[in-house]
Amino acid sequence: MRYVLLLRGINVGGRNKVVMAELRQAVADLGCVNVETYINSGNLFFDTEKELEEIVADFHDFFASHYPFVEAFSLLSAEDYATEVGQLPTWWEDGMARKDVLFYTDRSQKTLIEDWVSQLDLGEEIVHCGQKALYWGKYDEDSYLQTAYHKKLAHQVFYKSLTIRNHKTFVKLAEFLEK
Secondary structure, eight states, X not given: OEEEEXXXXXSBTTBSOOOHHHHHHHHHHTTOEEEEEEXXXXXXXXXXXXXXXXXXXXXXXXXXXXXXXXXXXXXXXXXXXXXXXXXXXXXXXXXXXEEEEEEESOGGGHHHHHHHHHTSOOTTEEEXXXXXXXXXXXXXXXXXXXXXXXXXXXXXXXXXXXXXXXXXXXXXXXXXXXX
């Protein structure tokens, strides 16, 4: 089965450096095949016949011993990803100033996050709560610095349980998963 592993907080501002070629080889050494990466921000694709729980355990052990700063990641099968895409609201296809996908790395935080979002005054923003991620759209670029997304999200206790990708990357991830 094909998977995508989305790492949080690597190669940001010169910190938490992970060389993608080394990561690809290490994941291949774990028994995964067709290992690929997309850009330098921790988007890793691979095929394996292992069960999900075993994959998660392998990656937790691997990161603890090789990259201890990788404390959070999101793992989705190609099937999960396709299901999530198929359930997106129609506004997701609208032209917007910005669209971001906030993948859960700790599903136990999902209800807390959704409750927090439901209490926001979104104004020029719109949010869809998916099973694997939040989908956040911003209509007006001029007001971006005043949005709840920009001003409030990073200050929340659960922020570190999200790994964020922009719309362009989200689309590219789907392409890699279809290979």
